[in-house]
Amino acid sequence: MRRCLVVANQALGGERLHDEVLQRVREGPCRFHVLVPVAYSAVGDACVDAEPAATATRRLEAALSMLHGFGVLATGDVVDGDEALVVAALLAREHFDDVVFERAVAV
DSSP: OEEEEEEESGGGGOHHHHHHHHHHHHHSOEEEEEEEEOOOOEETTEESSSOHHHHHHHHHHHHHHHHHHTTOEEEEEEEOSOHHHHHHHHHHHSOOSEEEEEOOOOO
């Protein structure tokens, strides 16, 4: 069974990511692991999201629900810190056949 790692922030519920997941599901049996970075954003000295970790947890729960709705196995984690280091550590200890990075970019 193919394993796919998904790393996504605010784009987690987006159509592009949805399509990427569906494409992989159509290609054959696969399981997903979703990493959702905590997104800290500030305007001046005020934080835009008062509870960024809670927001990331809700995004993860929604993503896992979507994946389970497609009938696939899925797990996930919220990442608070340097997501590149977390991804590197995860890839060093686990094998993934595919990695999908989906990032919303603030304008």
